[in-house]
Amino acid sequence: MRGENLMQSCENCGEKFTWKQIWKSMNLAYRPIYCKKCGTVYKVPFDQKWKVAFIISFPLLILEFFSFPIFEVSLRSSLIILLSWTVVVMLSLPFTIRYKKIT
Numbered sequence: 001m002r003g004e005n006l007m008q009s010c011e012n013c014g015e016k017f018t019w020k021q022i023w024k025s026m027n028l029a030y031r032p033i034y035c036k037k038c039g040t041v042y043k044v045p046f047d048q049k050w051k052v053a054f055i056i057s058f059p060l061l062i063l064e065f066f067s068f069p070i071f072e073v074s075l076r077s078s079l080i081i082l083l084s085w086t087v088v089v090m091l092s093l094p095f096t097i098r099y100k101k102i103t
């Protein structure tokens with residue numbers, strides 16, 4: 001399984017989006033992506049944005065769920081877990097997120 005095969009490609013011409021392209025779009029409040037080859041415009045559907053929000057807040061839910069004394073983690077470790085999780089998620093999101101063609 002090679003990373004680039006996971007990237008979404010243009011429905012029109014098959015041109016693969018780059019990780020950088022998607023990453024940039026995500027950091028600009030999900031700005032639409034233009035296919036470099038044919039100019040087709042792609043946007044992130046609403047449900048995908050929810051998915052991203054859910055994945056990022058997932059450790060919070062887990063920490064909340066396991067907040068029994070035996071599992072208790074300090075605030076500092078929780079923050080470290082959350083931060084590293086967010087970084088990992090942000091870096092791998094371009095592979096996970098799916099853009100939709102705008103017609």
Ligand SMILES: [Zn+2]
Pocket residue numbers: 010011012013014015035036037038039040
């Ligand atoms: Zn294209």
